[in-house]
Amino acid sequence: MNAKQIAADYAVESVKDGMTVGIGTGSTSAFAIEALGRKVQQGLFIKAVASSIRSEEAATNVGIKLIPFSEVETIDIYIDGADEVDKDLHLIKGGGGALLREKILAFNSKEFLVIVDSSKLVEHLGKFLLPVEIIPFAMELTLKQLQKLGCTTKVRQDGKEPYITDNSNLIIDCDFKRIEQVDQIHQSINAIPGVVENGLFTKNIVSKIIVGYESGEVKVIEK
Ligand code: 5RP
DSSP states (O other): OOHHHHHHHHHHTTOOTTOEEEEOOSHHHHHHHHHHHHHHHTTOOOEEEESSHHHHHHHHHTTOOBOOGGGOSOEEEEEEOOSEEOTTSOEEOOTTSOHHHHHHHHHHEEEEEEEEEGGGBOSSBOSSOEEEEEOGGGHHHHHHHHHHTTOEEEEOEETTEEOBOTTSOEEEEEEOSOBOOHHHHHHHHHTSTTEEEESEEOGGGOOEEEEEOTTSOEEEEEO
């Protein structure tokens, strides 16, 4: 069995009739979208708001009713993957370039369920490069400020061109090697003018980590 699908299917069981659901981005979230789509086809009524244009399209294709951010009143549950989860339940997200909308959804949700396979569980964050979304016109200055925090920086590419986010910004992948002071790095990055948001999701916005295993088992890690 696919461990990502096991986690996604388990999380989707928490979605109830009438809820507004935040929909994530990435290969694990794709399983959640499929599972939600099956439930909707069986009669579940939900409204959903998606963290990326590609997840919007995937959700529409399986019959999920989407609303724009401007119409969201409350988000009951947000289900999304992660690139790394540390022992304190801090996350790195943004491997798929959708971290800004993802953080807005996580911050505004009553419950944020993180769905992963066990390969995402790490002792310390930082092996996965930390994505930071920045405004394009001040890129050079913003890169210098990021480097002052102790990382090397790479402008994410899409073929030969810079990768452009759904919000018309750039993604900088930052190599800190190991991130121990998660709150401090999070705050320092976001204090740089030109940075829109970074991919550190601190434990205060996480509700549960749902870990799927190929055996079909699920482990739920709560704060
Ligand atoms: C997208 C994300 C994803 O949740 C993260 O990259 C995990 O992806 P996958 O489920 O494909 O392993 O943050 O911006």
